[in-house]
Amino acid sequence: MPGIAILGAGIFAKEAHLPALHALGSDAPPLLAVYSRSEATAKECSEAAVSLGLAPAPAIYHDGDAEHNLDALLARPDITAVIVVLPITLQPEIIRKAFAAGKHVLSEKPVAPDVASGIALIKEYEEKYKANLVWRVAENFEAEPGFRAAGKLIRDGKIGKVNFFKATVMNFIDVGNKYYKTPWRTVPDYQGGFLLDGGVYQGGFLLDGGVHTIGALRTMLPHPLTHLSAYASSNFDYLKPHDTINAVVQSAGNFHGIVELSFGAPTAANPVADQYIITGGEGWLTVNMKHTAGKSVLRIHLRRVVRDHEGKRLREEEETMDLPGTGVKSEFESFFEKIEGKETMDIGDPVQALKDVAFIQAGLNSEGVSIDLEKLVVEGK
Template sequence: MPPISVAILGAGIFARIAHLPALRKLGDTYELKAIYSRSQSSASELAKTAEDILARPASSFDLYHDAGQNLDALLARTDIQAVIIVLPINQQPSIVLKALEAGKHVISEKPIAPTVKEGVKLIKMYEAHYKDKGLIWRVAENFEAEPGLRAAGKAIADQKIGKVCFWNMQVLNNVETDSMWYNTPWRTVPEYQGGFLLDGGVHSAAALRTVLPSKFTELAGFASLNREHLAPHDTIHAIIRSEDGSHGIFELSFGLPSSPGHDSFRVVGTDGTLDINRYHEKDPETQKDQAFIKVTIKNAKTGQKEEIVERSCGVERELENFAAHLNGHDDGLGTPQGALQDVSVIQAALDSHGRGVDLQHLILSAD
């Protein structure tokens, strides 16, 4: 198939360190034609980074910004098939609709929207006005696409630990004021619920959704702020129940007072346990850190132990799957409905105050 002509909307950190390297890994799958950012300087900086990563002159990427040829001009181009939207959380829903209205296929960064209500509205607009026109919209949730997490989900579906009984996920992060993730204006003073808990926490919710076999039904939890620079909240603790009767503890914090953080996920079944851990190793060629996901499966009945190790490459996989969908092969990855469930988990944990929240009702009542 010929390369998919694509534009990147947004020139921030994740476009630079994740999407451009993923496009390089995918070779001729995509052809990056244009870059949009609010300012000319940020669009130019991303073009320079793309020159290094994609081995093409910066001048080969057409630049659009609000002080010159703007987003409307980019979206009017008939030679661009799809857009990768990597913009601040509050801006994304309107830009998704703008791109769809211009006839572009869309893959937009997580979360789907700042709230469940806005996510539901966005999905309804897509299904009512654009889906039947053949336009494809996917949400880029890289944890859902991680081969290691998908392998863990398959192992559980294959009954390698029997029926799931309970689970525990603990994700503790340290975000200081000098962090590159903190030092962006829209994150420093977030105009959306939860701050980093929404921005980063949907990844953990997506991991739960990818690995566990049954849809969540109810959540009860508490949220708190422990470090003032991470307002409005930096920590949530929740108990979640699923349709199959299993339940677990979800502990998420960006307010750890020191590094390194901690990341663990254990699922206990009737016949054994499954553990998921992340770790880093230096690539022997580049000497750069490479992240890996290790899945350890222990069957208590047979005594058998199995380990699965996969390179962390979720952004690469999500873009690969998006391209496959555009070429007629849909494996169901990155659906807006799945991303909406992730937001519902975070929103419920923020709003629970110890009371049970019906997660299905939270989504249905937002209609």
């Protein structure tokens, strides 16, 4: 059976990707290899795979050994697809190498460190590789059953025409946070860069984590976001250069909303849980992500007006549903189905993922000026 490899052996690879592969069981191709820049982290990831029951132990590849480096891994004919989980600025180069080696690619979000480089990468894929290779961007919020169910409720007219929305996400990040200690978020060379006042602006947590929020909105809202006006700020020195974006947003469907996105919450207990509120002419729904005992659940709360056949208001109905957080597993399953040519979820489109990056880039650069998101995605500036 054709196998896969994981390129990158950090926290998310070990704590999310390996469990997802294990949960899929025989529906996932065998994990044949793990690559990391260091031998030690590659070994840790391989051992973690075995401890979960993924056998045999994935082969270890790392830099500094010509016989067991990334080029050697990509040369293996029994590996047909790779999952790329590397620092943001390194991913485009590795994705290109995988394409050139004839491998299907599932690359972690964001699609690229900035819009311009994302446009170039997508153009190269579409012109040279798309006919024969699958490339998907792993935005697990897009694959979450909860966000997808909320989107279907809205498309089915359960709250009527969408009038406005609000997304509030507040994250407490201190220097002891396991993700803060990774170079993805703290070393400028790995964070991704946006042009600001003629210099390079680093994305950090807002780029790496913020695209989740925009991906969730993209999944739920019936029309794409087209314009924003925002301000960004830095509230903690260790989270420089910016940790917060507040944006007012317009959509193609003539509705508008507010996005409050921060990794600069001052305490672990926040005044409001991560929440999405979408309001229509006939009702509203909220989506909250809850974490309990190591598991995540998305709770959808819907309240709507019920009318008779003449349109007369009869009553209001309320409904709550909890859906398990299985986004990583779902995106993996869909990726493997796509490779096999099966009908599957329409997720992971690099062009759509680029829109998430465009939102963050625009939010960091806006300084109160309205930015055309659709133009940014086309022109890269």
